[in-house]
Amino acid sequence: MIKLEALTGHHDRSGFDCGVDALNVWLKQTAMQHQSKGISRTFVGVPEDAAVANDYQAMGYAEINTNSILGFYALASASILIEDLPPAWVKRYPRQIPVTRLGRLAIRADMQRQGLGRLLLADAVHRAKTAAQAVGSAGLFVDAKDDQAARFYQRYGFKACDSQPLKLYLPIG
């Protein structure tokens, strides 16, 4: 199994490749800086322990160890305008609302389509809901990078804004 924990300098960021350069580079170059400045929080999925890392090695993932990042996501506070939300919410909220932005979500290219993305997304929703108990946040907001990514989020209840199909929202309030 994998465990999810906050990104630290011990994790092997340079070995991560999800197939999307912008996401790889962000993890390598920006995630730790943003973390230390409180701009965003990054959470990584890693093998639960050495035995699990060994299991991955036995399955052919030769270089995996307990610091290997199998997937990650980042959360940040944000404020959005009502026109960026799907129409159903327009009447419920004031013009500008606090949200939690799911900035990035990515799984190693050779481990995609194995359920890890769903697991990390569930963890992000849970974390955002817990944080919203202490600091107001009406929902999770995501800028999907393309139509495929938007479809992934829609599977889990995110609704797209009519005019901007890559902006998706999930209420958590």
Ligand SMILES: CC(C)(COP(=O)(O)OP(=O)(O)OC[C@H]1O[C@@H](n2cnc3c(N)ncnc32)[C@H](O)[C@@H]1OP(=O)(O)O)[C@@H](O)C(=O)NCCC(=O)NCCS
């Ligand atoms: C998008 C991404 C995070 C999904 O993670 P994943 O581990 O491959 O997805 P999962 O295996 O958990 O799949 C969960 C479900 O979503 C579906 N799914 C996965 N990727 C999908 C995609 N690109 N488009 C549509 N559906 C997708 C799966 O078929 C699965 O559905 P099922 O349970 O009915 O079979 C991953 O493919 C990825 O890292 N892609 C590259 C980076 C990226 O595009 N990130 C999004 C940034 S906005």
